[in-house]
Amino acid sequence: MTTENIRSYDVIVIGAGPVGENVADRTAAAGLSTVVVESELAGGECSYWACEPSKALLRPALLRADALQVPGLDPAVKNPLDTEAVLAHRDRMSADWQDDGQVEWIKSAGIDFLRGHGRLAGEREVSVETADGDTVRLRARHAVVVCTGSRAALPPLSGIETLRPWTSREATSARRPPRRLAIVGDGVVGAEMATAWQARGSRVTLLARGEGLLPRMEPFAGELVTERLREAGADVRFGISVVTAARVGDGEVRITLSDGGELAADEVLFATGRAPRSEDIGLGAVGLTPGDWLATDDSLTVTAVPGSWLYAVGDVNRRALFTHQGKYQARVAGAVIAARARGEEPGTGRWSPHSSTADLEAVPAVVFTDPEVASVGLTVREAERTGRAVDVVDYDIGHLAGAVQYRPDYRGRARILVDRDRQVVVGATFVGPGVGELLYSATVAITGEVPVERLWHAVPAFPTISEVWLRLLETRRDS
Numbered sequence: 001m002t003t004e005n006i007r008s009y010d011v012i013v014i015g016a017g018p019v020g021e022n023v024a025d026r027t028a029a030a031g032l033s034t035v036v037v038e039s040e041l042a043g044g045e046c047s048y049w050a051c052e053p054s055k056a057l058l059r060p061a062l063l064r065a066d067a068l069q070v071p072g073l074d075p076a077v078k079n080p081l082d083t084e085a086v087l088a089h090r091d092r093m094s095a096d097w098q099d100d101g102q103v104e105w106i107k108s109a110g111i112d113f114l115r116g117h118g119r120l121a122g123e124r125e126v127s128v129e130t131a132d133g134d135t136v137r138l139r140a141r142h143a144v145v146v147c148t149g150s151r152a153a154l155p156p157l158s159g160i161e162t163l164r165p166w167t168s169r170e171a172t173s174a175r176r177p178p179r180r181l182a183i184v185g186d187g188v189v190g191a192e193m194a195t196a197w198q199a200r201g202s203r204v205t206l207l208a209r210g211e212g213l214l215p216r217m218e219p220f221a222g223e224l225v226t227e228r229l230r231e232a233g234a235d236v237r238f239g240i241s242v243v244t245a246a247r248v249g250d251g252e253v254r255i256t257l258s259d260g261g262e263l264a265a266d267e268v269l270f271a272t273g274r275a276p277r278s279e280d281i282g283l284g285a286v287g288l289t290p291g292d293w294l295a296t297d298d299s300l301t302v303t304a305v306p307g308s309w310l311y312a313v314g315d316v317n318r319r320a321l322f323t324h325q326g327k328y329q330a331r332v333a334g335a336v337i338a339a340r341a342r343g344e345e346p347g348t349g350r351w352s353p354h355s356s357t358a359d360l361e362a363v364p365a366v367v368f369t370d371p372e373v374a375s376v377g378l379t380v381r382e383a384e385r386t387g388r389a390v391d392v393v394d395y396d397i398g399h400l401a402g403a404v405q406y407r408p409d410y411r412g413r414a415r416i417l418v419d420r421d422r423q424v425v426v427g428a429t430f431v432g433p434g435v436g437e438l439l440y441s442a443t444v445a446i447t448g449e450v451p452v453e454r455l456w457h458a459v460p461a462f463p464t465i466s467e468v469w470l471r472l473l474e475t476r477r478d479s
């Protein structure tokens with residue numbers, strides 16, 4: 001049955017992932033009537049198949065790796081992890097894949113919630129197909145914001161669908177550890193899921209086509225993570241790709257590899273990147289190509305569509321595929337939409353509230369492996385590519401008293417990049433247990449453009465891992 005009814009709002013948000021929820025929150029708080037449309041679960045990938053379940057799987061593994069090295073604590077944690085308890089915790093952290101709590105929050109923030117599949121239907125128009133087959137037509141007075149996120153991208157491997165491969169969804173929500181897990185992909189999902197399932201008792205084989213893990217980060221990050229993964233029993237192979245893969249009936253998957261070898265596994269995870277969820281959102285109705293990433297300017301306005309009414313925020317714009325960065329963009333987009341609704345031109349300054357500048361200058365990322373990897377700003381490779389003159393300063397975090405207190409066998413490394421002309425930090429990478437919590441200091445140093453001279457006055461407490469900042473400054477001074 002199809003019923004046509006048209007509802008008008010100031011702002012329509014398509015997709016209630018973490019980013020859509022935050023855009024809606026900001027526009028509703030600015031007094032604009034707002035509806036958010038969601039086809040699956042409010043909370044999006046992050047809450048149910050990404051950040052929350054993956055970190056719930058990883059935290060026990062990382063804590064146990066630390067505790068095994070702490071004298072006096074090691075006997076208490078010698079036994080393997082209680083897989084049932086860890087998976088039950090993961091289920092709770094994923095709200096048992098129910099979104100009642102998030103829908104309640106959306107409504108309590110004064111936002112209308114509409115469950116259904118949203119598609120652009122023309123300028124400022126959205127058509128929503130609800131689960132019972134109804135079509136609801138929505139019209140926006142000011143803005144339509146696409147926050148439809150991303151999904152796992154599978155490689156063009158013949159017969160891949162017959163394999164029933166794992167993507168990040170299955171890897172984060174599996175009911176039990178596979179006995180043998182093959183992982184294809186050298187990025188963040190590959191490294192984190194190898195850590196999580198190896199710790200859960202799976203025999204993990206990680207197949208990387210390049211020469212190291214985490215290729216977008218400083219090379220020492222991937223090297224240290226590889227070292228620990230191998231010590232934990234994972235088989236990590238480089239310079240290798242999958243040539244064919246086939247599931248034998250309901251049984252194992254047989255894989256042939258580019259080096260001529262063969263591999264059998266119970267499950268195969270393809271952690272080979274993301275694709276935009278934009279193939280069926282009506283992009284054709286506004287002159288765009290279905291399936292494309294949606295390019296925006298720094299105000300998150302879609303550049304290819306005239307009239308400044310269409311915005312794309314979060315993963316779908318490909319600026320920085322992280323929850324925290326998408327939520328930052330949501331705050332910026334909310335401010336831009338509110339300004340335009342008041343008839344004001346949004347500010348264009350580099351660090352104005354209407355510009356998503358940090359996407360270009362300082363995107364913080366933490367990889368929750370053992371050891372953790374935390375990075376923000378430029379790597380050496382990026383500095384070279386963009387022709388920036390930088391001093392590169394390295395320090396072995398394992399030399400710090402705070403690191404040895406943290407974990408006696410601490411292995412880790414830090415690097416900062418200092419812009420030679422401006423004398424400010426423009427990049428930082430820390431690798432080692434617990435370094436995720438150090439990252440905000442580097443993010444503030446970069447976005448605040450704190451002069452290196454002033455950093456000498458930011459005194460780190462003894463004995464903490466933050467003392468790495470002092471050692472980096474001393475290393476630079478003495479070099």
Ligand SMILES: Cc1cc2nc3c(=O)[nH]c(=O)nc-3n(C[C@H](O)[C@H](O)[C@H](O)COP(=O)(O)OP(=O)(O)OC[C@H]3O[C@@H](n4cnc5c(N)ncnc54)[C@H](O)[C@@H]3O)c2cc1C
Nearest residue numbers: 015017018019039044045050051118149314315321322323
């Ligand atoms: C395994 C894994 C672990 C991750 N861990 C982290 C982490 O620790 N920290 C971090 O910062 N980032 C992490 N990320 C990245 C993070 O999950 C994403 O950056 C984040 O979810 C993006 O949010 P979003 O709202 O843009 O998109 P999504 O979370 O993908 O949400 C989009 C929403 O839109 C809905 N939707 C799509 N199409 C339509 C439509 N046509 N109509 C209505 N609704 C629609 C979807 O159902 C979904 O709910 C991880 C990613 C993966 C895969």
Ligand SMILES: NC(=O)c1ccc[n+]([C@@H]2O[C@H](COP(=O)([O-])OP(=O)(O)OC[C@H]3O[C@@H](n4cnc5c(N)ncnc54)[C@H](O)[C@@H]3O)[C@@H](O)[C@H]2O)c1
Nearest residue numbers: 155185186187188189190209271272273321322366367368
């Ligand atoms: N802790 C976190 O914040 C966190 C955790 C997981 C994911 N994420 C986000 O999710 C995004 C997606 O992660 P991801 O690991 O899926 O993607 P990714 O882009 O980080 O890594 C995918 C890797 O797979 C490789 N690859 C692509 N096709 C391949 C093929 N056919 N065979 C072998 N290798 C192939 C690519 O070279 C790439 O290095 C990341 O960019 C990150 O922003 C964040």
